[in-house]
Every structure is written in structure tokens, then in C-alpha cells.
Amino acid sequence: MTERYLEDFAVGQTFGSGRAVVDRQQITRFAAEFDPQSLHLDETAAQQTIFQGLAASGWHTGALTMRLLVDSDLKPADGIVGAGLDELRWPHPVRPGDELRLECEVLDVRPSKSRPTQGLIKVRTTTLNQHHEPVQIQIASLPVLRRPSV
């Protein structure tokens, strides 16, 4: 898979990804380090929460999404380095054993006004579980290099 320059992106393009399975041990290990709350750590305590069972930290879902994105066909030249997200939603919880995959859609493509070698693409990335439910939706603006003139 070759890298894509700004000129290779167009509004409406879609990109898929590989799949990643997340197990109970990964969920509790991530939570112990970064989000030590009972609904991410302990099945019995998690039963008493609105999630009614163990669920991954949203930041874990975000990190898993990033991994799938890096390995996906999106492949902007110069890598995936965003200045931030315009929106980040977690509509459904991620459960132990869930298999995640991505659907990416290009929402906007524009050359930079101030930097002639660069542009910006806006991409919505939806992370889906094996039941086709969205577990994360993010909208990111990514700087992308323009194709060097020969």
C-alpha cells in the first residue's frame, strides 16, 4: 500500500480496516493503569452501574481505534498526526470479547492557505463491534502533504 497525498483524497471516499479483538484481561489492564473505576475493573461492581457489566474505558476504545487506523488503508503521507478531534462519542460500550473494525469516510479535503506543501482532510471514523453497533465515532482534521511537484 503506497502513501496517499492530499491529491489522492476526495470527499465521500471510504476506507476500511482490519479487526481487533479485545479481551477481559486487556480491558482491566488498561483500566488499572489509566482509568481505575470499578465499571472497567470489576465484573461484579460493574453489574451495579448503568453499563450492567464490565466495559472498556473510552480511552482504551480510542487507543484501539488509533491502532486500527495506523494499520488501515488510509495511509496519509507523513503519518496520522492530528492536532485534535472535533468530536468524540462512545454510543455503545465495548465488552470483553468484542471484535472491532473501522469505517472511515472523508468529509472534507482542502489545501492549506498558509502552507503550500500541505493540506487538511477531515475524516469521520466509526468504530463498530461484531453486532455492527457503533462503539466510537470521531471526527478528526488531519494535515496531509501535497504531492511533490516533479
Place this chain on the structure above:
Amino acid sequence: MTERYLEDFAVGQTFGSGRAVVDRQQITRFAAEFDPQSLHLDETAAQQTIFQGLAASGWHTGALTMRLLVDSDLKPADGIVGAGLDELRWPHPVRPGDELRLECEVLDVRPSKSRPTQGLIKVRTTTLNQHHEPVQIQIASLPVLRRPSV
């Protein structure tokens, strides 16, 4: 520190946090699992990027921020479980050896129209390094329980 109910929050309140130091080994370990791009993995290759040196994945900064938030004085009753973020920015990179801390400000407090036992607070959390530079700014809407009537 007791937990806070909706009635304990007010617009303009600020909350601090403890501090967390992030070292090179943590940055490369997180990146190897979740964001395997050279600017997060390899000092020499990272010198050639716009970051001009090794920088943490934004998702690592987000996860570290979550950890500081869980341990902070914010302490909403029922835990910190957001449905998502309205905005997430990484204005400065996180470098090996950086010491991070949070400044949280309550932007909005409102009871839920549909759920009489619940409300929603909007909180801006700024993650700062030891040079007082913002490395992450997030705005989150968090559901918070109302104080149970006696």
C-alpha cells in the same frame, strides 16, 4: 474527599489534580501497542518529523489525563463516565520526562429534563506540562447524579 452531586457543582468552579511524570519507556511502550508510528517510537526518526523529537501519542496523553482526572478532586458521584467529548486538542507535544497536571473548570451545570435523578455538567480539562504549556484541552459533558432527597 466525598463525592459530589449535581448540586455541589457551579459554573466557574475549578479543580486541580496530582502530577504524573511520563518517561521515554512509557511513551514507546504505549505507542508500540496502540500508535506504532516512528515519531512516537524512535528518537532518530522522530527528529525528521514536524515534532523534531520523540513525542507521546495523543491517545497516551488522553489516557494519562483520564488517570489524573479519576484521582482528582472532581469526584462526581457515580464516577467519571462521559458519553463523549465536544472537543479534544493537543496544542503541544508531550516529551519524555514531562510532568503533567490538570486544571479543570466547570462550564455548565444543568438538571436533566428527562431523568429527575440526574443532571449534566460540562467540564473543560486542560493538561499542562512543567513549563505551563497546554498539551491537551478537552471539553466533556458528564452525567452526574442529583443529591438524593432525604
